[in-house]
Amino acid sequence: MIGLKDKPQYIDMVPDFKPMPKYGHLSEKTPELLDSEDAISAVMEALWALPDMAAIRQAAGDADAAMPPGGPDRYREVKTEFLHFPARDGHLVELKVYKSPHVAADATLMYSMHGGGMCVGTHETQGAENVYAAINRNIVVVSVDYRLAPEHPFPTPIEDCYDGLLWCKENAKTLGINPEKIIVAGSSAGGKLAAILPIIARDNGTSGIIAQVLHFPALCHPKFFPRDKYEFGSYIQNAESCVLNIRQFETFLDFHSPNPTPDYKHSPLLAPSLAGLPPALIQSAGVDILRDESFAYADALAAAGVDVEIHCYKGVPHCFPGLMTRHPHTPVFYERYNAFLKKHATSSNSDSLV
Numbered sequence: 001m002i003g004l005k006d007k008p009q010y011i012d013m014v015p016d017f018k019p020m021p022k023y024g025h026l027s028e029k030t031p032e033l034l035d036s037e038d039a040i041s042a043v044m045e046a047l048w049a050l051p052d053m054a055a056i057r058q059a060a061g062d063a064d065a066a067m068p069p070g071g072p073d074r075y076r077e078v079k080t081e082f083l084h085f086p087a088r089d090g091h092l093v094e095l096k097v098y099k100s101p102h103v104a105a106d107a108t109l110m111y112s113m114h115g116g117g118m119c120v121g122t123h124e125t126q127g128a129e130n131v132y133a134a135i136n137r138n139i140v141v142v143s144v145d146y147r148l149a150p151e152h153p154f155p156t157p158i159e160d161c162y163d164g165l166l167w168c169k170e171n172a173k174t175l176g177i178n179p180e181k182i183i184v185a186g187s188s189a190g191g192k193l194a195a196i197l198p199i200i201a202r203d204n205g206t207s208g209i210i211a212q213v214l215h216f217p218a219l220c221h222p223k224f225f226p227r228d229k230y231e232f233g234s235y236i237q238n239a240e241s242c243v244l245n246i247r248q249f250e251t252f253l254d255f256h257s258p259n260p261t262p263d264y265k266h267s268p269l270l271a272p273s274l275a276g277l278p279p280a281l282i283q284s285a286g287v288d289i290l291r292d293e294s295f296a297y298a299d300a301l302a303a304a305g306v307d308v309e310i311h312c313y314k315g316v317p318h319c320f321p322g323l324m325t326r327h328p329h330t331p332v333f334y335e336r337y338n339a340f341l342k343k344h345a346t347s348s349n350s351d352s353l354v
Helices: 032-049 052-058 123-134 156-170 189-204 244-257 292-301 329-344
Strands: 079-086 092-099 107-113 139-144 177-187 209-215 280-287 308-317
Touching: 032 052, 032 308, 052 292, 079 156, 092 123, 092 156, 107 123, 107 156, 107 189, 123 139, 123 329, 139 156, 156 177, 156 189, 177 189, 189 209, 209 329, 280 292, 280 329, 292 308, 308 329
Parallel strands: 107 139, 107 177, 177 209, 209 280, 280 308
Antiparallel strands: 079 092, 092 139
């Protein structure tokens, strides 16, 4: 069994903690969550009872993600293929391409990074979001299967993702994409990566990122969160949330960044400047330890002059659309996601938007 901590290390747990004024009300659970949280907890506890991350990965597998009722028919509306690119150390990293059979020429690239705490997860961890994006004929989705901790700790995951982005730009004709029209996207740990990439690209003079999609993102190591500037109650308030609790999250953090120092490449909220970054869509969950850092990052982006749209879904847990496909919030989540993609994705055939 993976050794979880007896108590959190990076923040003091306050006895009789009271919800904080701005966002505390968002933790009031919906009836649907109350009905299902025991079952969700049982699944998560069974995974964490396994001996190591390799065993968890094997148990989780990479089955095609379930689509919500009324969602796309992924086997008719989207086709997939696998490619590989060499990372900076020569390691071959896998890419999974999702696109419509009728995709337009010079489509926008949606560069997708999956969640899983930088320790678990594969392409299909974010498979439903990839499929929803790929039914837009102006989008080609490329998912990157970056290397994982603890075998490959920080900074390998972000370096793999950046190297993959450069490879996609260099191989734009093969992919059928416009290398100057790129949306970066991710959920959870993938949302963190999707926030970091535009900062690295800006600082390195890498062009083309026009928008960023950050779903349930982990945006600052709790040890370094600027509590003097932003409300930070969700880490305590949702400490025992059924999908991701504090002890599980800190285990991921310690595997990925065993001796952390303040660094925007694992905590983008700490970036010296967020100016000049592309428009962002942030979607988060009320019953999530990561909730308040989404609001903090939205505030920081807005203060830097970045166009940001943020939505937080009251009463549901981390990454709820993949776990609660029939929840009333789930179609709203995808509607907002699709609308953002439609706003920013273009191709050589602008009439092909869906």
